[in-house]
Amino acid sequence: xxxxxxxxxxxxxxxxxxxxxxxxxxxxxxxxxxxxxxxxxxxxxxxxxxxxxxxxxxxxxxxxxxxx
Amino acid sequence: xxxxxxxxxxxxxxxxxxxxxxxxxxxxxxxxxxxxxxxxxxxxxxxxxxxxxxxxxxxxxxxxxxxxxxxxxxxxxxxxxxxxxxxxxxxxxxxxxxxxxxxxxxxxxxxxxxxxxxxxxxxxxxxxxxxxxxxxxxxxxxxxxxxxxxxxxxxxxxxxxxxxxxxxxxxxxxxxxxxxxxxxxxxxxxxxxxxxxxxxxxxxxxxxxxxxxxxxxxxxxxxxxxxxxxxxxxxxxxxxxxxxxxxxxxxxxxxxxxxxxxxxxxxxxxxxxxxxxxxxxxxxxxxxxxxxxxxxxxxxxxxxxxxxxxxxxxxxxxxxxxxx
Numbered sequence: 500x501x502x503x504x505x506x507x508x509x510x511x512x513x514x515x516x517x518x519x520x521x522x523x524x525x526x527x528x529x530x531x532x533x534x535x536x537x538x539x540x541x542x543x544x545x546x547x548x549x550x551x552x553x554x555x556x557x558x559x560x561x562x563x564x565x566x567x
Numbered sequence: 568x569x570x571x572x573x574x575x576x577x578x579x580x581x582x583x584x585x586x587x588x589x590x591x592x593x594x595x596x597x598x599x600x601x602x603x604x605x606x607x608x609x610x611x612x613x614x615x616x617x618x619x620x621x622x623x624x625x626x627x628x629x630x631x632x633x634x635x636x637x638x639x640x641x642x643x644x645x646x647x648x649x650x651x652x653x654x655x656x657x658x659x660x661x662x663x664x665x666x667x668x669x670x671x672x673x674x675x676x677x678x679x680x681x682x683x684x685x686x687x688x689x690x691x692x693x694x695x696x697x698x699x700x701x702x703x704x705x706x707x708x709x710x711x712x713x714x715x716x717x718x719x720x721x722x723x724x725x726x727x728x729x730x731x732x733x734x735x736x737x738x739x740x741x742x743x744x745x746x747x748x749x750x751x752x753x754x755x756x757x758x759x760x761x762x763x764x765x766x767x768x769x770x771x772x773x774x775x776x777x778x779x780x781x782x783x784x785x786x787x788x789x790x791x792x793x794x795x796x797x798x799x800x801x802x803x804x805x806x807x808x809x810x811x812x813x814x815x816x817x818x819x820x821x822x823x824x825x826x827x828x829x830x831x832x833x834x835x836x837x838x839x840x841x842x843x844x845x846x847x848x849x850x851x852x853x854x855x856x857x858x859x860x861x862x863x864x865x866x867x868x869x870x871x872x873x874x875x876x877x878x879x880x881x882x883x884x885x886x887x888x889x890x891x
Contacts, residue, residue, distance in 0.1 A: 508788055519576055533805040536579075536774055543578040543778055545568045545587070561774040562727070562801050563788055 503555040517552040522548065532557050568663035581773050582812035587598045590779045597776050600767040601633045608750045615767050617641035618717040621672065623657035625784040626723030628664050629773040632766050632782060635668060645675035646707050647649040648700055649684025653790055660785045664847040675707050681862050685791065688865030696791040699861060706849060712759035724763040727770040730815040733822055746834025748828060756841050757850040
């Protein structure tokens with residue numbers, strides 16, 4: 500079992516070895532913490548939380564904007 | 568992480584405030600920031616008739632929800648732009664939210680009303696998609712607000728939007744736009760009053776607000792926006808923000824406090840000479856307004872729907888959503 504990670508734009512799924520904190524996961528994926536939120540079962544997961552191998556999370560982008 | 572208010576487990580950190588919040592106190596924080604923006608910039612009062620521009624995305628649904636929570640009565644306005652499945656899904660989200668809160672949602676469908684959609688119409692009119700889309704939305708927002716007798720048109724522009732537009736306009740010294748990049752644009756000459764009550768919230772916070780409140784918003788980005796300059800400016804500013812929390816806030820609010828007034832004259836010159844469009848009556852500096860010219864060139868551009876793929880676009884000069 501590994502941490503299941505869903506990413507958007509484009510939508511894709513990854514598996515990462517746990518345990519790993521949200522902050523370290525985002526750093527490993529080279530994602531800016533200002534530009535994403537981490538969601539598990541519909542709830543926000545704080546940056547210092549550690550994910551275990553049976554966790555399934557979504558890394559949701561928050562940046563939007565085309566025609567203003 | 569502990570909530571700065573109650574010391575319970577926090578769900579989000581907001582580094583520019585050097586604060587963490589639990590769900591309850593994060594919602595309170597959002598209420599506080601929107602209330603402060605409304606009061607500080609004298610956006611509207613309790614008796615004003617409010618219209619919220621709603622896209623089905625996080626910002627527009629968040630501001631509609633926040634206003635209702637704060638006790639305001641506000642209707643929603645959705646503009647269907649014919650961007651394949653993206654538009655269909657965004658309408659579903661807007662309708663679902665309105666239904667869940669028993670709110671009125673006005674719908675205007677560009678393809679069925681004006682005979683073009685954004686992907687094909689922009690190509691026919693030789694405009695980049697984001698330009699044709701922004702032009703159409705601004706025109707129809709104004710028109711529907713005036714037609715419906717609304718006192719104020721509310722848009723979901725957040726701190727990141729405003730900082731990115733300011734960044735682009737400063738980078739290219741579009742001084743005529745800098746003078747009107749304000750949280751409030753007063754009503755005048757056929758334009759409704761326009762306000763941006765989310766300017767004190769970053770878009771990470773508006774997205775978090777929707778998640779905490781259980782608001783189902785459209786997460787995917789518009790396929791036409793991929794690669795545009797506005798998004799690249801946001802990414803650049805977020806790199807700076809990560810190294811220096813509060814940079815976006817300081818950039819935008821510092822501009823409002825200490826620089827915007829220097830550009831008022833150029834902005835006012837740019838607004839002079841407005842007359843009524845000979846076709847639709849909307850305010851314009853030409854005989855025919857830009858939207859009617861777009862309709863004239865793009866009308867009839869409705870080929871079979873085959874979905875929309877991502878395209879790279881060049882926005883050109885960075886305009887605000889409230890350009891008048």
